Amino acid sequence: MCYAFTMSLRLIKRDAAEAILRQNGWLSYQLEAFQKEVLRRSILVNLAPGELVFGFGEELGGIYGLVSGTATINTAPPNHIPQLINVGAPGAWAGEGCFLARQPRSVELRALVETWLMYLPLEQMDEMADADPMVAYNFGQIIMTNVDALIRVINDLQRVDPDRRIASVLQRAGWIGEHPLPLTQSEIGTMARASRRQVNAALKRFAENGWVKTSYRSVTILNSEKLRIFSTEDD
Structure with a gap:
């Protein structure tokens, strides 16, 4: 852990x-x-x-x-x-x-x-x-x-949908506000029990929705509440 x-x-x-x-x-x-x-x-x-x-x-x-x-x-x-x-x-x-x-x-x-x-x-x-x-x-x-x-x-790890597991990981860090979260996609994947490919695809979708912003080796959380709602929806 x-x-x-x-x-x-x-x-x-x-x-x-x-x-x-x-x-x-x-x-x-x-x-x-x-x-x-x-x-x-x-x-x-x-x-x-x-x-x-x-x-x-x-x-x-x-x-x-x-x-x-x-x-x-x-x-x-x-x-x-x-x-x-x-x-x-x-x-x-x-x-x-x-x-x-x-x-x-x-x-x-x-x-x-x-x-x-x-x-x-x-x-x-x-x-x-x-x-x-x-x-x-x-x-x-x-x-x-x-x-x-x-x-x-x-x-959170018991969720079937990998996107929701990834959203849960990010939402738990939402308290930091709009500051870069210094975790790589591989590290996010480890936390979410997801592959790097799944993390990359999920982050792209989250960015398109305006929930996050991605950069090299970090993610900035823009809308923690939207991530929370998505992560708690039924699979």
Whole structure:
């Protein structure tokens, strides 16, 4: 599996990064005192395109929250090649498995473009949990947000029509607005369980309808609502 987290690129200041995470995703649902403690203990990190955040099988580590840029999360069952399946939003967090299960990384996180992340080290998570055992409940909620996203991905992949699967992939990234989504047709095909030829044909039809605009190695989503309606129609 692979999740891509995307947002417009810019130089991020610490206060702006914290505001993004306070207003989006898992951390936005937590009490203010918990938010402040997580951010106080976290480190703002910048990654170059292609840089590995953490790899499959790596030793225990903390959690990362997406501030801006695009990162892919790749995973698969044992003895299978990791695959990309989803595009997430600012405020998405990953890496909670080390804290919850005390096992090595089961996914790979890699920057697709220049990316800013907030990193909360595992030892800081442990200190918070030692001071207040209920903190484990807060961190456990991260996995539930990721499960919810995975349920939608599975539902979308069960559609018979490849055009609707492709539309679902693009619609899930519609929150980025009219900014290029830096995914190739092959990557979109992997996410949609479709061939490159099917993706190429679908994108041409979507472009003719005014729903997307295509360019080299990227797609710009112009009408996410139309993609949503089309993707949810009966096959």
